Amino acid sequence: MSEFLPEWLDLREPADLRARSSEVTNAVSARFALRDHVRVLDLGSGTGANLRATAPLLPKRQTWKLVDREADLHGAAKSRLIVWADSAECLGDDVRLHKDGREIDVIFTVADLASETKYLVDELLDLVTASAFFDLASEDYIRVLAKAVSDRRTAFYATLTYNGQRRWTPHRPADNQMASAFHRHQLRDKGLGNAAGPLASAHLADQFRLNGYAVIEGDSNWRLERSERMLIEELVRGHAVAASEIGGIDAKTIVDWINVPRTGAVVGHTDTFAIPAS
Template structure:
């Protein structure tokens, strides 16, 4: 799995952080309140946005292991975190950060989550996290993942899993066809088998409940307004490219839809859900 650029991840990070469900984040923080330190494995870490979005709710001493298949993104994460922190220093391969009174040590590990999943989870962290990952994975992989977590009684906090909701203003006559084609594309293989796409949160929640975990979900939709034109343009361009790959909407209709989204005072809602699963 690959194809996400550091530039795209940087563009979407403010929207990701604004959309993160505050009640679920608070619940995760409350769960770990008795601990003074915590170890976290972040799957598909990209440029480290999930760390930056979650660290404030977690105990004062944190050890994060950031895992990604793309070494480019791991390098971007190291540099972005260095610039973000109040203080940063190298300690061997680790990056040691101070931010808002928290002490954060970060390891960076390249891994293929299709082949190396059990090895990664074998590091036995206190918490497994991910952001914008599971809609790219398959139902079979999700069930394997949940079984691996359940066998070790590891909690999961994951955010920004796409749920299939899209609503743009002003409306366009091709909206419904574009969304149907994009949903079809979301179910294509992203490296884990046929992707769960918008069904991922429901699949994961059901698998966790069957494993005896408590599960909470919360809305984390992006709300894109006219002040986020760069994000809207990049997002609608990506949607258009995906739709063209399916062949389900004529190229002229896609171009007309994309042109309207680029020139009008467009705003939109892109649906996501956060999920917090823990053993009971």
């Protein structure tokens, strides 16, 4: 499993969409209900799934800047967005989408988020957003981002931040041992400093509150059933790879754990919406 492969992002997209917190999405929609146009920055935009999920919450005219470090992901995003839209116009490297009465201009930007996020945020924006991103970022990255966003008094919306909760069906004695290894592996540097992992959503809330923002949080847990066997199996493989790389669990335990037929899983995530308190 790779967090950045289009195939993995495609596989998880339906579960992500279903899991989003309705309390938080309602708050996002209400925030921009009286606006004619919004300008959105999407960090770590991948295949454009965050745009597809968030655009229905926003006004009729939208301008999105999709930022990722991988140019190939922008190509995947562009093709998927064109298929998703009712109609589309290519504007050089960028695209204008028409979907459900909305006009959405999409700008694709390749950037090193480790060094350029602060400058990207320092633009005329109404919303900074990211999905399944901040558990891969460091506490320092979150702190700097929150300060940059709050300095511009911009709204902030993070979805599907992994929070460490995980339950498998059926349960096995090695589940907690495997989860511990996975979490230790997750704390490694993923390109944005040593990752905050399961503590990321708490750091986001704390940092925005420290910068004078009101914060709304909601659970956005995956609740996977037998029909999502491919996603469950990919999660299992990802845990096994992480446990093998981090060490501390013997190979037989890992192999035995992989070979358990899984019929369900719950994976905990948190959605976060932050706006200036006054």
